[in-house]
Amino acid sequence: MTTSTRKRSIPRQRQPELERDFTRSPSLGYETPEETGLVRCLAHGFPSPLVRWHFHEDYELHLITETSGKAFIGDWIGPFQPGHLVLCGPRLPHNWISLDVPEGGAAGRDRVIQFRHEPIEHAAAQIPELREVMQLLERARHGIEFFGMSQQAQAHWDSIKAARGVRRLGLFLDFMADLAQCTDYRLLSSVQMQGAQGADGDAQVDQINGIVNRITNNMADPISMSDVAAELGMSESRFSRFFRRSTGNSFTDFVNRVRINSACHLLMQTDHYVTDICYQVGFNNVANFNRRFLEIKGMTPSEFRKQADTRFGSGIPS
Numbered sequence: 001m002t003t004s005t006r007k008r009s010i011p012r013q014r015q016p017e018l019e020r021d022f023t024r025s026p027s028l029g030y031e032t033p034e035e036t037g038l039v040r041c042l043a044h045g046f047p048s049p050l051v052r053w054h055f056h057e058d059y060e061l062h063l064i065t066e067t068s069g070k071a072f073i074g075d076w077i078g079p080f081q082p083g084h085l086v087l088c089g090p091r092l093p094h095n096w097i098s099l100d101v102p103e104g105g106a107a108g109r110d111r112v113i114q115f116r117h118e119p120i121e122h123a124a125a126q127i128p129e130l131r132e133v134m135q136l137l138e139r140a141r142h143g144i145e146f147f148g149m150s151q152q153a154q155a156h157w158d159s160i161k162a163a164r165g166v167r168r169l170g171l172f173l174d175f176m177a178d179l180a181q182c183t184d185y186r187l188l189s190s191v192q193m194q195g196a197q198g199a200d201g202d203a204q205v206d207q208i209n210g211i212v213n214r215i216t217n218n219m220a221d222p223i224s225m226s227d228v229a230a231e232l233g234m235s236e237s238r239f240s241r242f243f244r245r246s247t248g249n250s251f252t253d254f255v256n257r258v259r260i261n262s263a264c265h266l267l268m269q270t271d272h273y274v275t276d277i278c279y280q281v282g283f284n285n286v287a288n289f290n291r292r293f294l295e296i297k298g299m300t301p302s303e304f305r306k307q308a309d310t311r312f313g314s315g316i317p318s
Contacts, residue, residue, distance in 0.1 A: 015269070016093035019056040038119050039172045041161040042112040045105055046098045053311045055093045058114040059140060061179075062086050063153045066106040067098035072311035073143040075264035076188035077297075077304065083150030086188070087179065089141035090117060097313045111157045113172070133173070136180040143188035144179075152178060207232060208246045215258050220282045225251045259283065260296045267305040274301045 068081040124130035156175040229239035283289035
């Protein structure tokens with residue numbers, strides 16, 4: 001089936017802003033270069049010019065301490081309230097829009113820690129104790145929301161902010177250890193890969209990666225579990241167990257989630273009609289697309305686009 005490329009008539013800003021180091025002025029709350037090493041602390045309120053749909057090369061650990069509203073993390077849209085704690089990976093777009101700001105604003109809404117990947121990766125190659133932190137950072141590329149850690153996170157931030165040098169680094173690693181050991185969290189991405197298990201792990205990972213690449217690179221093409229199982233020389237039941245063990249999802253659920261994830265990006269970044277996007281991502285009828293989208297995202301495609309359009313809010317009164 002061919003798809004049209006009709007567009008909505010209302011133009012929209014689509015891309016997040018790239019935040020660069022030279023824009024991080026102390027007048028906005030950033031620490032000066034003399035105050036920082038691996039770890040940069042930041043506190044700001046709402047409204048603020050820092051509140052915008054943006055991304056950067058750093059990890060960002062973000063604690064909300066005042067107000068409630070909507071959070072936008074990649075293609076995830078959800079509510080936040082005081083105590084909301086999220087770790088965003090590098091280049092993952094994000095923004096928090098408060099909806100209940102008191103008169104005069106919320107001066108202390110945000111407590112932020114930013115840090116780079118490369119120094120930790122290089123250190124982990126020599127220091128085995130850092131490997132659990134690397135596992136945490138791998139999950140962070142999806143965005144991680146932690147639960148039940150707000151008071152602990154605030155105390156960690158205060159201690160890190162007040163410290164310098166080796167002591168600051170040690171306090172930061174203590175915070176990372178608490179996050180790495182936290183079991184009450186969720187990933188904000190639609191699809192998560194858990195890695196293949198078993199004695200033939202490397203071969204299984206290659207097989208799973210091949211299947212996933214086939215799904216993601218040929219989104220509109222039909223794909224059935226029976227065909228894939230036959231290609232791998234497996235029965236459907238064996239393949240079903242293998243796939244669920246490797247990805248944490250059934251084959252059908254995984255395909256639907258990948259397609260819905262792709263639809264989210266199209267809804268956020270293009271002006272194509274919902275009906276066109278339905279076929280572009282591989283669904284063969286709009287009713288099934290709408291139903292699956294609602295199951296996975298908790299809202300309809302049209303509502304998702306409507307809410308996503310507000311992610312560019314800067315929090316600055318016009």
